Amino acid sequence: MILKRLSILNYKNIRQAEVAFSPKMNCFFGNNGMGKTNLLDAIHYLSFCKSYLNTPESLLVTTDEELCVLQGAYLYEGRDEDIFCSIRRKSRKQFKRNKKEYDKLSDHIGLLPLVMVSPADSELIQGGSDERRKFLDMIISQQDKNYLHALIQYNKALMQRNVLLKNQVTDYSLFEVLEMQMELYGSKIYKDRVRLVEELTPLFNSYYQTICSSSECVGLTYISQLSDCGLAELLQQSRERDRYLGYTSSGVHKDDLEMTLSGQLIRRVGSQGQNKTFLIALKLAQFALLAKKGNTLPVLLLDDIFDKLDASRVEQIIKLVSGEGFGQIFITDTNRKYLDEILAAMDHAYCLFKVEQGEVCPLEEDNETK
Numbered sequence: 001m002i003l004k005r006l007s008i009l010n011y012k013n014i015r016q017a018e019v020a021f022s023p024k025m026n027c028f029f030g031n032n033g034m035g036k037t038n039l040l041d042a043i044h045y046l047s048f049c050k051s052y053l054n055t056p057e058s059l060l061v062t063t064d065e066e067l068c069v070l071q072g073a074y075l076y077e078g079r080d081e082d083i084f085c086s087i088r089r090k091s092r093k094q095f096k097r098n099k100k101e102y103d104k105l106s107d108h109i110g111l112l113p114l115v116m117v118s119p120a121d122s123e124l125i126q127g128g129s130d131e132r133r134k135f136l137d138m139i140i141s142q143q144d145k146n147y148l149h150a151l152i153q154y155n156k157a158l159m160q161r162n163v164l165l166k167n168q169v170t171d172y173s174l175f176e177v178l179e180m181q182m183e184l185y186g187s188k189i190y191k192d193r194v195r196l197v198e199e200l201t202p203l204f205n206s207y208y209q210t211i212c213s214s215s216e217c218v219g220l221t222y223i224s225q226l227s228d229c230g231l232a233e234l235l236q237q238s239r240e241r242d243r244y245l246g247y248t249s250s251g252v253h254k255d256d257l258e259m260t261l262s263g264q265l266i267r268r269v270g271s272q273g274q275n276k277t278f279l280i281a282l283k284l285a286q287f288a289l290l291a292k293k294g295n296t297l298p299v300l301l302l303d304d305i306f307d308k309l310d311a312s313r314v315e316q317i318i319k320l321v322s323g324e325g326f327g328q329i330f331i332t333d334t335n336r337k338y339l340d341e342i343l344a345a346m347d348h349a350y351c352l353f354k355v356e357q358g359e360v361c362p363l364e365e366d367n368e369t370k
């Protein structure tokens with residue numbers, strides 16, 4: 001899958017842009033705060049109907065404007081796909097595929113697979129378990145519509161159970177109905193997450209070892225109460241405690257993905273460069289898995305990935321992304337040095353852009369096919 005052209009009207013600090021991309025490597029450089037991340041975020045929005053940075057919709061529209069429009073022209077395994085999105089302040093957004101509006105935005109998820117690596121990923125290590133669950137859920141949802149459906153239904157039942165708990169309802173038959181639904185959808189979510197972590201781990205280990213060129217030992221372990229007990233039983237057992245707490249304390253919404261370096265939690269022992277390497281390896285593993293299981297290669301967005309990495313790790317990453325196995329790549333950096341190294345190592349077509357004050361300018365002299 002390839003994003004051929006992107007047009008942007010009033011997305012954050014990008015007031016207007018019409019950009020044609022290379023099917024392979026697209027590099028963007030510019031000073032801090034110029035709009036490089038915003039550009040990648042707009043591409044992310046077209047795949048996931050939301051900002052990667054979880055920016056509220058009202059803050060996506062340029063400060064003094066009312067309407068934001070994103071339009072992407074894609075080539076998907078030989079056929080054209082046009083994706084259109086308009087966001088108006090204080091109004092429902094419109095999302096269309098080939099001029100037809102979606103009934104449900106969830107129908108769009110997975111159509112345009114995409115993996116983004118961003119400085120904001122540090123939250124995966126430093127943040128709460130919800131960040132890590134979202135990461136797993138987002139990968140599986142891109143491959144499996146039933147998973148996204150199960151997640152939506154599980155969360156609905158969970159919210160309803162929490163309302164019963166808050167209102168101190170004691171009619172257990174009402175709990176039973178909701179707990180049956182949570183068991184049904186929760187056990188699918190649990191099994192799919194277990195399988196994902198099993199599949200991701202060897203790929204992740206291999207990328208980590210390649211990038212750090214040493215034998216630092218890293219690990220991923222999925223932690224769930226469901227590994228010892230069925231969810232219906234857990235929920236029934238915890239009803240009294242949950243009524244006291246006012247929320248549901250057991251279930252797949254409490255699961256976690258443990259991330260370790262040399263057997264210790266990486267958030268406690270990892271250096272900034274080790275954390276960054278860990279996250280890049282994890283995202284490349286995600287890419288490899290989506291590429292293997294899907295019908296098309298995902299788009300890869302690499303936002304400012306070289307900061308904090310030593311020269312040898314940078315060299316390994318440059319080798320990886322300029323080699324085979326990837327499709328279309330968008331990469332940003334504050335200076336051209338690393339981007340030029342990537343372009344020098346490649347034998348494919350590429351585009352190079354300068355991003356300045358929200359304007360995306362192609363550099364004609366570099367815009368050649370080798």
Ligand SMILES: Nc1ncnc2c1ncn2[C@@H]1O[C@H](COP(=O)(O)OP(=O)(O)OP(=O)(O)O)[C@@H](O)[C@H]1O
Nearest residue numbers: 012013032033034035036037038059060061062063
């Ligand atoms: N809704 C908005 N309207 C106008 N400008 C906005 C809006 N939201 C964010 N911005 C501006 O976008 C700029 C940030 O852009 P972005 O994060 O893309 O920078 P960047 O080029 O990636 O920088 P860095 O190299 O520091 O990561 C900031 O100047 C911010 O004020």
